[in-house]
Each structure stands twice: as C-alpha cells, then as structure tokens.
Amino acid sequence: MDLIGPIVDIIGPIGPSICNCLKYHIKLNEYLENLKRSQAELQSRIDDIELRIGNESRYGKTTKNEVENWLKTAKDIIAEVKHVEDKARMVKWISRSCLGKLADKKTQEVKEEYEKSMRSNFESLVVDAPSSGREELRAPKLVGERDVKQRIWKCLMEDDEVGKIGVCGMGA
Template identity: 45%
Template sequence: MSKVYHQFSSIQSTDIAMEYVEPVVGIANCLGTPVCKYLQYHRKLNNYVRNFKRIRDELNCKMEDIKLQLKAELLSPLGKIPKQGVENWLKAVKEMIREAQVVENKVSNGRYLCRACNGKLVDEKTRELKEFLNNAPNASEGLAMDGPSAGLPLPTSELVGEEAVRNEIWACLMQEEVSKIGVWGWAVW
C-alpha cells in the first residue's frame, strides 16, 4: 500500500509542479525574446555603431555621386531640369544624414546604462539609412529631363545677309551643345 501511495503521491506532486512550471515557462517565453534582444543591443552596441557609420558613409557617397552626375546632366545639353524624384530624394537624404549625426552624437555622449537603448536607436536608424540607399535614384535612367522650351520666335520673316553666314548660324543652332547664339549686325528698317 505504501508503494501505491508513493506512486500516487509522486504523480500528484508532478501535476502540481507542472501546474506552477507551465505559467513560469510561458512568462519566460514571452519575455525571452525582448530580453535577449535588449541584451544583444547592450552587448553589441559597438558593432551596431560600426555598421551604422558604414551605411551612413555609403549613403553620403551616393548622395555626392548623384549630385555630381546631376550637375553634369544639367550642363550638357543646356535646358535640362532635375527630375522631381531626384530633387525630393536629395532633400530627404540631406535631412536623414542630419538626423544620423544627431543619433551619433547621442550615442557618443551616452552613459553605460543607456547602451541597450542606444543600440536599438542605432539599429533602427541604420535600417532607415539602408532604405534610403536602396531607394536612390537610378543614374542609368537619367537624373534630369528636358525643360520647357523657352525660345521665342523671331519677329522677322526673312534673314537678310550672306548665304554662308546664314548656313553657319543654322548649323550652330542644330548642335545639341549650343542652346543660344548671338547675332549682330546692321538693321535696315
């Protein structure tokens, strides 16, 4: 009888133990991921900061490359204007890089107890920077487009002068590199 009682008692204590263990395990599972992530942000802050600076520098280089290419496209041929999406991206990236500097200053001035919060902040900002980098305008599609034609028709119906000069003026006007030409001479009214 004592053997049966002992088995019954053992089964009963196992049930009671499981009754208390299951909620504790459930709570640990709920808290486990956030706590692990918190500890990861704390432990790996330097890695997050290194990655953040690398992505920030890549974005800054990309912005400078796009500015230079846009400048080149606007110069040849004249009369082009930047695409609106390119201008919007450049403005947004400039603001994003300013925000990144604020984050970097905050992290460098942070206290030891703020490491996890700073790690999370740096990780989130790095993701934003990556998104901007991935959404950069595609330079192969062109960054500028033809602007509206601003030329006005000449009020004269006939150009008077030598045929060779007239042909030379016309040839210059037909070149893409030339956007305007000055002609002077005598006017006969």
C-alpha cells in the same frame, strides 16, 4: 521546486525581450560602426548623383522631380543618422540598449534608401526645361563680312537697348 514553475511562467514571455535588450546593449559599438559604413555609402551615392546632375543640367535642363525627392529623403536620413551619432557620444549605461536598437533601425533605413537608388538607377537625372518664352528675332539680311562686323560693333557700342547679339551662319 514549487517556485520554479511560476518564475518560468513570468520570465518565459519576457525572456526574448531581455535577450534583445542585452544584445543591443552589448553590441552597441558594432551597430554604430555598421551605421557609419552605411551612411558613408549613402553619402557617396548622394554626392555622385549631385555631380551627375551638375554635369547634365547644363544647357537649360532641369532636375527630375523623382530625383529631387529621393535626394531630399536621403539627406533627411543622413541628418537623422548624425543625430543618432550625437546621441552615441553622450550615451549612458542604461540607455545603450535603446541606442543600439535605434542604430540598427537607422542602418536598415539607410540600406533601403541606398538600394532604392540602385534599383531605380536614375538613368536620366534631368529633363529639358520648359520653354523660357524667349522669342527669336530675325536680323535684317547682312551681306559682306566687313559690313556685318561694322553693324555688330555699332549695335554694341552705340545702342543702349541691345544687350546681346547672336550671329548664326557666319562660317566660311
């Protein structure tokens, strides 16, 4: 009985740590499945946002810096998750608890990043691009449909300096 007191004094402070290690060791597969699910959700969010950017960035618009930063961070987290999954394929019995703890931590990071995207909602992913410095040149007054077609044709076929021609106001 005299030995139980010192043993309890030694085990008391490290008991919760041992319990956590055992929890991570035993539930490693569960932590990895949670990580995969969270990664899939975040990857879907990234794909959706990139698709919206593709649709909205037409007509000379550019992606917001806020959105680009979030995408970079989210993709970095996805890469880290893939690294954890690679480690899981080669896990040894002793390192299971460390990997379980890492998987749990990465799952929390993935969920936080997903929640961050949902909170900010990125109402608009793009902004108008800065002016390209183009100058609009006024064409001489063109009168008559046939005359206009002949001048345009002549510019396109004979003038090597003309690369594009824009015609406005030609509706009937």
